[in-house]
Amino acid sequence: MIDILKKTEDQCSDISRTYSIGRSTEGRELLVIEFSSSPGEHQLLEPEMKLVGNMHGNEPLGGQLLLYLAQYLCAEYLQGNERIQTLINNTRIHILPSMNPDGYEVAVSGDADSNYSDDEGDRYGYGNVGRNNAQNIDLNRNFPDLTTVVYRRRRQKGFRTDHIPIPDNYWFGKVAPETYAVMKWIRSVPFVLSASFHSGDRMVSYPYDLSKHPRGQNMFSPTPDDKVFKLLARTYADSNTATSGECGSPHDGSQKGVINGAQWGSISGSMQDFNYLHSNCFEVTVSLGCDKFPPEEELFLSWQDNQEALIAFIEATHRGIKGFVNDEEGKGIKGARVSVRGIRHDITTAENGDYWRLLTPGIHIVTASAPGYARATKKVHLPTRMQSAGRVDFVLQKAPLDPDIEEEESVLSSSSYDRFDPYNQYNQYTMMADVNRQHEERAEKPWWWSYFASLGGPVPTWLLKRH
Missing domain, CATH: 3.40.630.10 (Zn peptidases)
Incomplete structure (x- = not known):
């Protein structure tokens, strides 16, 4: 493979x-x-x-x-x-x-x-x-x-x-x-x-x-x-x-x-x-x-x-829509939310403010929002036979935070979503994989292999028996 x-x-x-x-x-x-x-x-x-x-x-x-x-x-x-x-x-x-x-x-x-x-x-x-x-x-x-x-x-x-x-x-x-x-x-x-x-x-x-x-x-x-x-x-x-x-x-x-x-x-x-x-x-x-x-x-x-x-x-x-969520200076807003009315599931923008939202054909009311910005809403019509995603960009203007939104966003930002592996399991998994790989290598190679490998020169592979 x-x-x-x-x-x-x-x-x-x-x-x-x-x-x-x-x-x-x-x-x-x-x-x-x-x-x-x-x-x-x-x-x-x-x-x-x-x-x-x-x-x-x-x-x-x-x-x-x-x-x-x-x-x-x-x-x-x-x-x-x-x-x-x-x-x-x-x-x-x-x-x-x-x-x-x-x-x-x-x-x-x-x-x-x-x-x-x-x-x-x-x-x-x-x-x-x-x-x-x-x-x-x-x-x-x-x-x-x-x-x-x-x-x-x-x-x-x-x-x-x-x-x-x-x-x-x-x-x-x-x-x-x-x-x-x-x-x-x-x-x-x-x-x-x-x-x-x-x-x-x-x-x-x-x-x-x-x-x-x-x-x-x-x-x-x-x-x-x-x-x-x-x-x-x-x-x-x-x-x-x-x-x-x-x-x-x-x-x-x-x-x-x-x-x-x-x-x-x-x-x-x-x-x-x-x-x-x-x-x-x-x-x-x-x-x-x-x-x-x-x-x-x-x-x-x-x-x-x-x-x-x-x-x-x-x-x-x-399928659906794609675009940018930018600020007034044209800079992409990372992690902005793109919401569709009637669907209780948002997607978020990528590193440079671009996004993709899969949708069925029809009329959709789409809103972009981010902490510290006023929301922007657009009405989108997706024809049935559309072959590529419709382009829908948003420009968000700076605004004081709505207390309700502020509370909502603070719950999200203080959550552990952005934290991955808080207990550092990664080291455990990589160590486990390395140990298993070393066992495999030891099982496959003869006793003298590690000596030649430690010298830093070419290992005499021709000495290995052909199976």
Whole structure:
């Protein structure tokens, strides 16, 4: 996998680069390939999106399709495919083919292919070989449970469903290094849209994943952006023949391959709920098929089923509106809030005041606000067949703080949202990964290797036996 990503980077060095977001429990690189007209840079008003595969190690199809996608984007760009060139020139695309490389290694070497089917599909199976990471943690239950926080606060005046801080008690639990790396990644890049790829069913699900039913029973549990999420899920499902039906008995509440996550099977600590409630990113979960380990000859058929859906989904990053929130001197305001009337979920501006807000077609009343500035409001009409995001800029004038707003903003600024990892867990994870890597190196190299390495000269690799 890493070899393919590096070769793709070499072939398309002008529009791609690989970078690591961290290491797994056993020290394997969590490698991302990025496509952009300026790799490694955030370009103003250019939206960023991500695709994540192999979160469950025994569901490798998503990772395989994302490798195909990386190769396809590179090859088609070089061959002059206008659609792909437009996509890469106007979008920054991040692809993480394997979030759980340790689980995958176990699944491939183990008996995973005989364990892929469980009675209730992917979302209910816990006993599958390689599904969890090397610490036996299910990564899709390991993110901070912010959905419970929302349900608890929903009757409070002015409650929010955005940029919810990570509760301190989360850090006292078992946090996987893979989860930690992805959380840091989500916080460090202004992602607009995301998809996570699984197997074991044919379905596209969207938040919330945790049921609002007090006893946790499966129950339709929509976010304030339910219409937007349905549109995003439909974008993938309608372009893809492989997500047009369920495996086994139909799921209550599914509509042609699209379903609310909590209605499908309530889980807490999911990655898509965390994306939505902690950052500006809207994520859906794509379950690619019934067979978690399809035979090799079926891989290309799966690619053909999903190719158009993947491209259409990346294009969906450009739905809605984008623009700048500036002060009167034309300087971008970082962290300004962009609100849409009737949707209790704000997004915030990036470092230089640019923003992206996914929306359905129609008329929207949009407001920009920031502490120390007067609010500005605009009426926006988005036509049904609009192919790119509408440009809506705001200029905020300095103003004395409204006491109500001041109180609201002070609650936010004093919260721990801006603080990440208050107990410095990072050192614990990096030390753990380094120790594991040293163990691996010692196991692979003969006793005399460290002596030659310490001399600083070339190590006599020719002395190693060929296996």
